[in-house]
Amino acid sequence: MSKLLYITVNPKNDIKLSKGMQIGEVFLEEFKKQQPDVEIDHMHLYDMDIPEIDMDMLYARAKLSFMGKTFDELSEAEQTQIKNMHALADRFIDADYYVFVTPIWNLGSPAILKSFLDNLFIVNKTFTNTAEGPKGLLTNRKAIHIQTRGGIYSTGPMVDFEFGDRFLRKALGFLGFELMDTVFAEGMDHFPKQIPEIMAKAKAQAVEAAKEMAKETVTA
Template sequence: MKKLLYITANPKGLMKSKGLQIGEAFLESFRQERPDVIINRIDLFNYEIAHMDADLVSARGKLAGYGYTMDQLTEPERDKIQQMHAVANEFMDNQYYVFVSPVWNLNLPAILKAYLDNLFVAGKTFDYTPDGPKGLLTGKRAIHIQTRGGLYTNTPLGELESGDRYLKIALSFLGIEVMDSVIFEGFDYYPTKIEEMMASAKEKARIAAKLFSQSMMSV
């Protein structure tokens, strides 16, 4: 049975987060279209991951480039690299991915970047070849739902937004097909129109979910 991993990066919770509410509208529509797909959830602010500290960087280098075995690592190195592999394995067990995140300071929330770091495992999610790195997660598909308080589209800020751009680059590097992102912006500019904007955003999210579910047929 096919699986979809729904990954959120917002600590506000459903009642306060516009992005999470829009994401739920997406999921509701998706379930109606594809009740056969199992949906798994990850809330990154309530999820344990290894961060790229000295132990993890050392462990990756030793295993990838210096011929060490797992048994030859220090205990902290071994614990963290095993945790990284567990995160990557969980991710790989799914075929479809929905990321829901806000723009924070022109970029992704740091916790989402840390999660993506855990997916870069040589020999598992990508490999080094004579022609350069090659993603191994082919036949999978992802979409990003992003909320922005500011106005980025067709403005000077558009060149500065790095979060959506990086997520697409990272997933594509791993071999995943990335659909056009679903962007909702300007909430901070029009505080008196939030209710109207949210209604429109949820409807667009439902439409995007239908398109995403239809596109899955070809994967």
């Protein structure tokens, strides 16, 4: 049985209020048609306690990576942070397909997504260092980003100012993922009267993307 990790990044934990989640739901419905036995694991980041790189986390990672300390030599607070980080990373790793649903805020994704991703960069677990440079270990996994945008970032003067999708794709690529083309709905703040058309187009793209992702069975 395959597993799909569905990651939503919006304080609006209500599909009626989130256009991104509406598009994401269309994707999930089509994917389940293509792979009826798929297991869906939903992470809504705003409902989770995401470990942050605070002082305890910073020193714990330093002690383990280059200061020659063992886990048992860490303080209780440091051990807790490392345990929480690895638990989150383990849950993330235990999937075959990944769907990220985010808005773009002030040129990038919500900050909680960066905090989440910080827990996934663990040397010799999700990537390793080689003589040729870093190498991602999370291979044979497919990921897609569904993003909603108030402005226009695909063309025109704002192209170089879109850092949400760009960063996520770079981060996942670094870890070894196979990335599909991003599904985005943009211009909804600029053209509110066109929202139904914009959403319909994005939902149609989500359906096709779900069919494409489900085409080949992957085993992580």
